[in-house]
Amino acid sequence: MEQTFIMIKPDGVQRGLVGEIISRFEKKGFSLKGLKLMSVERPFAEKHYEDLSSKPFFNGLVEYIISGPVIAMVWEGKNVVTTGRKIIGATNPSDSDPGTIRGDFAIEIGRNIIHGSDAVESAKKEIALWFPDGTVNWQSSLHHWIYE
Ligand code: DAT
Numbered sequence: 001m002e003q004t005f006i007m008i009k010p011d012g013v014q015r016g017l018v019g020e021i022i023s024r025f026e027k028k029g030f031s032l033k034g035l036k037l038m039s040v041e042r043p044f045a046e047k048h049y050e051d052l053s054s055k056p057f058f059n060g061l062v063e064y065i066i067s068g069p070v071i072a073m074v075w076e077g078k079n080v081v082t083t084g085r086k087i088i089g090a091t092n093p094s095d096s097d098p099g100t101i102r103g104d105f106a107i108e109i110g111r112n113i114i115h116g117s118d119a120v121e122s123a124k125k126e127i128a129l130w131f132p133d134g135t136v137n138w139q140s141s142l143h144h145w146i147y148e
């Protein structure tokens with residue numbers, strides 16, 4: 001089954017949104033396969049965002065990600081990458097629809113509280129980076145109430 005990497009950024013942790021965010025993915029029916037609270041070092045944050053290294057906002061982005069602990073998660077389910085991005089909302093919270101996480105809880109692009117992989121391939125790469133020891137293999141007993 002498809003997996004995605006979701007990270008609650010330092011502002012989401014500081015603002016007490018961890019439970020709310022996890023709840024939205026849980027209630028949708030997705031399964032949590034990995035979860036940890038961690039502080040990341042600068043080289044690790046730079047690696048995570050390496051595709052954006054030429055952008056003018058790259059240094060500010062890295063500073064933001066290392067400014068406090070983050071919650072790293074792996075969520076699993078049918079189309080979880082695309083659906084996860086919909087649950088999160090547009091990158092700039094000014095464009096995120098109400099009802100999405102960024103639309104409901106964020107105002108500025110540089111404080112948009114959550115990260116979600118943008119494709120199945122990048123999800124695999126990010127999960128390998130953040131969970132080098134692997135994730136937990138289990139299946140919810142509700143599986144057949146969520147999938148036909
Ligand atoms: P997303 O996080 O929606 O996948 P992205 O991968 O394009 O967006 O960029 C990663 C993060 O970088 C994004 O969450 C916020 C920041 N960012 C993106 N574009 C930006 C911009 N034009 N100015 C400032 N920060 C930006």
Ligand code: MG
Pocket residue numbers: 116117118
């Ligand atoms: Mg991205």
